Structures are given as structure tokens and as C-alpha cells.
Amino acid sequence: QWDYVLEGPPDTPYHGGMYWGRLMFPREYPFKPPEIRMLTPSGRFEVNTALCLSMSNFHPESWNPMWSVSTVLTGLLSFMLEETPTTGAIHPPTSADHRRKLASQSMEYNLQQKAFTSRFPDLKAPPAMPAVPAGDPVEYQVKGDKAFTEGDMKNAEHLYTHSLEANPPPDVAVACYSGRAGCRLNSDSIPEALADCLAALAIDPEHSQAHARAAKCLILTAELAKARKHLQAADSKGLDCGLDATRLTRGEEALAALGACPADDAEGRLALLEQALYVCPHAEALRRDKAETLVRLGEFEAAIGVYATLPAPPAPPPGKKATADPAEKARKALEKKARGNTVFANGDFKARPGLH
Numbered sequence: 001q002w003d004y005v006l007e008g009p010p011d012t013p014y015h016g017g018m019y020w021g022r023l024m025f026p027r028e029y030p031f032k033p034p035e036i037r038m039l040t041p042s043g044r045f046e047v048n049t050a051l052c053l054s055m056s057n058f059h060p061e062s063w064n065p066m067w068s069v070s071t072v073l074t075g076l077l078s079f080m081l082e083e084t085p086t087t088g089a090i091h092p093p094t095s096a097d098h099r100r101k102l103a104s105q106s107m108e109y110n111l112q113q114k115a116f117t118s119r120f121p122d123l124k125a126p127p128a129m130p131a132v133p134a135g136d137p138v139e140y141q142v143k144g145d146k147a148f149t150e151g152d153m154k155n156a157e158h159l160y161t162h163s164l165e166a167n168p169p170p171d172v173a174v175a176c177y178s179g180r181a182g183c184r185l186n187s188d189s190i191p192e193a194l195a196d197c198l199a200a201l202a203i204d205p206e207h208s209q210a211h212a213r214a215a216k217c218l219i220l221t222a223e224l225a226k227a228r229k230h231l232q233a234a235d236s237k238g239l240d241c242g243l244d245a246t247r248l249t250r251g252e253e254a255l256a257a258l259g260a261c262p263a264d265d266a267e268g269r270l271a272l273l274e275q276a277l278y279v280c281p282h283a284e285a286l287r288r289d290k291a292e293t294l295v296r297l298g299e300f301e302a303a304i305g306v307y308a309t310l311p312a313p314p315a316p317p318p319g320k321k322a323t324a325d326p327a328e329k330a331r332k333a334l335e336k337k338a339r340g341n342t343v344f345a346n347g348d349f350k351a352r353p354g355l356h
Contacts, residue, residue, distance in 0.1 A: 017103030043099035052087035137168030157183035208237035222283035
């Protein structure tokens with residue numbers, strides 16, 4: 001069995017929650033699926049109850065042996081965010097407020113369970129956030145700005161979020177969305193940061209800081225044409241974005257060189273991908289390209305490491321066949337290469353070609 005902890009995603013009723021659960025693997029794993037349970041009260045699932053999911057032991061017919069534990073947990077979290085009924089889910093569904101309350105209490109609950117503290121001794125309750133007057137969005141914003149200035153990004157994000165939940169006036173909402181985007185950029189939560197920037201700009205299309213932070217997000221994900229538009233908007237308002245403009249230019253040059261690279265020049269392509277990823281490290285397409293290029297070069301171990309940074313492939317609907325997992329292909333190729341090298345080292349030269 002494996003115990004896991006899922007962190008509740010931002011902008012959901014589970015935000016801030018730490019959800020402990022357990023995967024029970026059958027003897028035939030990976031050819032048969034695990035049993036999945038959640039042990040922390042969530043408001044979505046019954047506690048310590050086997051869950052009926054397409055990738056759990058309720059549906060062995062839809063299980064794919066290539067699915068990793070990461071794939072299973074990604075699927076569980078995705079299902080948790082839905083309201084689809086299933087065996088093990090709470091019915092009728094609890095309210096969002098109730099789930100938020102359980103999220104805030106989740107670590108306190110977990111730390112009262114001996115099994116949790118023995119399995120996760122390094123996980124401790126987060127420091128208590130300072131109290132602010134309930135329902136005062138301006139006060140939340142002021143304290144959030146102070147925390148941001150002091151470099152306490154986690155607390156600042158917490159305060160900005162509470163301001164946004166307290167029905168702030170438009171100018172406060174814009175400032176909080178933009179400020180929270182800055183916090184999320186600092187923690188590499190790029191999609192969430194970009195969403196905050198766009199929320200700020202939906203209220204105030206002229207907000208220079210939101211444009212600048214949106215540009216940062218888009219440079220990191222290699223959406224450079226969009227990034228340039230946001231930088232131009234920020235620059236037109238007098239905001240100095242010189243460093244980001246330089247990064248953007250370097251990214252454009254790297255992508256242009258990559259586009260001109262001959263298809264059969266894997267080594268050259270890898271070097272150019274490294275340059276592009278230096279500027280755009282969160283670009284999923286570039287990381288996938290790098291992994292595929294490493295496979296072409298026979299660098300299977302390095303490719304597996306890159307694949308590990310990419311999102312797990314989604315589980316197919318019941319009855320549909322899963323597409324081949326490229327990371328699993330790389331792992332098998334690495335094993336095959338290792339077997340071949342072992343045979344070669346043992347002097348069995350006739351056997352070696354048959355392994356490739």
C-alpha cells in the first residue's frame with residue numbers, strides 16, 4: 001500500500017486542504033488496478049471508503065498497466081473537483097462553504113492521526129495566518145500589500161484571496177488579483193498567476209502591473225506573441241519592463257532558431273531546446289520536444305527525467321483504449337539498453353543484437 005497527500009488546488013473549495021489517502025495495490029499490480037481511499041474528511045468523499053473510479057479496482061476492464069501512480073492521483077484529484085456521483089462519494093453533495101471549512105481543518109485532523117504522523121513526519125501544520133477584520137476587503141488588501149513588500153508571499157496570497165472573497169470594490173479587486181498574481185509567480189504557479197492577471201485586466205484593461213505580470217507568465221510558457229502585446233501595453237503606461245523585454249527577445253530568437261533547425265539534427269535541436277527552455281522553462285511543448293529529442297539520441301534516462309516534469313496523460317473514458325505513454329516507452333527502451341549492455345559485457349555477442 002501507498003499513502004498519499006493531495007494539496008487542494010487554488011480557486012476551489014479545497015484550496016489549502018491537505019488530503020491524506022491510501023492506495024491498496026493487489027498482488028497482480030500493475031496488471032490490475034489499486035483500491036483508492038481518502039482518509040481526510042473532504043466533503044466530497046466518504047472517509048476511508050473504497051472509491052469507484054475508472055482507474056480503481058471497481059473497473060479492472062478499463063485499467064491500463066502503463067498508468068503510473070501519478071496518473072492515478074491526477075485522475076483522483078480531477079474527479080474530486082467534479083460533482084459526478086459514484087460509490088464512495090458523499091450524496092447529496094455538501095456545500096462549498098462546508099468543503100472550505102474542512103479544507104482549513106484538514107491538517108489539524110491529519111496530525112491527530114498516528115498513522116499520518118508516522119508516515120509523514122515532515123508534514124506539519126502551516127503557521128497560523130494573522131487575523132484581520134472579517135469581511136473588510138480593504139483591510140485584507142492593505143495587509144496583503146504589506147506582506148508582499150516584506151516578501152511573505154504565502155501570507156500575502158492568503159490575504160489577497162480573502163479580500164477577493166469579501167466582495168471588494170473594483171479597484172481593490174484589481175489590486176488584489178494583480179498582487180496575488182505576483183505571489184503565484186513567485187511560487188511558480190504560472191497558470192494560476194496568469195488567470196489572476198486576466199481577471200484584473202477584465203476589470204481594468206489599462207492596469208500596467210497586471211499587463212507586466214501577464215507578460216512574465218506568457219514568456220515562461222513560450223506564448224511570446226501574446227507576451228509582447230502585454231509588454232507593449234505595460235510600456236505604454238510608463239512601466240519599465242526592460243528585463244522582461246530582453247528575455248522576450250531572447251525567447252523569440254531561440255524559437256526562431258529552433259524552427260530553422262534541420263529535422264535530422266537531433267544534437268543541434270537539443271542545444272537549441274536548452275536555450276529556449278532557459279527563457280521559457282514552463283513551456284510544456286518545449287519540454288516534451290526535449291524528451292522526444294533525448295529519446296532519439298538514445299539518452300533514455302535523461303528523457304525519463306524530463307517526462308517526469310510533464311503532466312501525466314489523462315485516463316481515457318471507460319471502454320476506450322489508452323494511448324501509449326511515451327515515458328513508459330522510454331523506460332522500456334532504457335531497460336532494453338541495459339540488458340543489451342549486460343550481455344555485451346558478459347561476452348555474449350550473438351545474443352546482443354537480438355535485444356535491440
